[in-house]
């Protein structure tokens with residue numbers, strides 16, 4: 209029986225030569241602290257600077273609608289988009305500063321170390337003997353309905369199940385895995401709590417002010433409860449498995465953990481349209497006969513088979529409109545927000561759908577997945593290296609290394625260190641948008657797509673005069689003027 213949380217073995221002889229060699233990179237913990245502080249300061253300053261530029265650019269252009277949009281967007285609508293963009297950017301600036309402080313608190317301020325200490329003390333050999341089997345049971349019982357769990361509990365009592373469950377945990381798991389899972393949830397929960405006031409303000413303050421918010425405190429509370437339950441049902445098993453692999457699979461744990469993560473991601477994608485999305489929204493098959501016939505014509509032209517065209521009650525939460533695909537293989541679903549159906553003409557809806565089909569036909573979804581999982585493979589390798597390096601923990605304010613602490617520190621600081629890659633992924637995404645637009649123009653009407661897009665820009669109060677540098681770094685979609693110009697060239 210192993211009761212001790214497994215400490216990370218720095219001296220472990222790694223068979224992976226590259227890891228071993230890289231682990232010898234000379235870095236001191238104070239050196240890493242300084243590096244982290246410098247990169248975080250740059251990350252914060254660059255983000256604030258870009259938002260500041262964006263705000264001033266939008267403000268400078270608020271007095272006149274650009275000539276190419278003069279017929280479709282009124283000055284009042286253009287000015288509303290400017291005010292909305294500026295308000296959102298100011299909020300983003302405040303959140304950048306706040307998130308930086310939270311990150312510092314969790315790392316150098318000792319937050320992760322403190323939470324890890326708590327989790328270890330809860331799951332320690334001194335903790336009550338029933339805690340370990342109860343942790344198992346609580347996971348099992350959430351998956352079973354109440355009558356079944358009562359039967360399970362009685363059965364366990366009668367047949368000495370607690371003891372065998374206890375044995376099972378200690379043979380295959382350890383208290384380290386349990387406290388590690390607890391730490392992951394403690395960190396996720398605390399970051400969620402720290403960001404909650406901001407998301408509440410965003411929904412009930414900012415979005416409300418500009419007339420986009422349709423959600424109520426009741427809907428939001430129910431949404432949060434549903435999300436927590438989903439996180440519990442899917443998150444606990446995943447995190448437990450990942451931490452177990454990290455502790456037990458030797459030098460190549462990161463390959464196994466990566467494989468589990470990929471399989472899990474694909475599984476979620478496969479079940480999302482049928483089991484997860486309906487928990488939050490109602491989906492009804494598209495009823496409009498004329499529109500349906502038009503859409504089926506397009507699908508046939510494009511040689512596309514799907515599991516149906518659905519309308520989602522997006523208007524329950526927000527007046528913003530959208531359309532998307534979900535699932536893969538034969539499970540693909542086309543989903544329109546009810547707000548989109550309301551606002552666009554059948555011709556425009558067809559063109560927007562043709563754009564979405566373009567993403568599919570040009571293999572953008574597969575390409576994005578390969579990129580996502582490919583970069584995850586690299587990040588997992590780097591985590592494998594950092595997990596063995598004392599300077600990584602000490603440099604980020606954790607005195608006692610643990611597997612879960614390595615995982616959480618890595619997840620927390622990763623965005624700061626990879627920020628410089630964001631413009632590349634934005635650029636690729638914008639390139640995909642141009643390709644999908646070109647596809648839509650070839651299968652549907654470029655003119656209808658232009659008018660539909662402009663309507664969406666207008667109704668969603670998206671600015672048509674963004675700062676070019678801000679747009680290059682952040683925007684997954686090309687600025688309206690450039691996008692429309694490209695479409696006009698094809699039309």
Ligand SMILES: [Zn+2]
Pocket residue numbers: 563564567641644
């Ligand atoms: Zn697109």
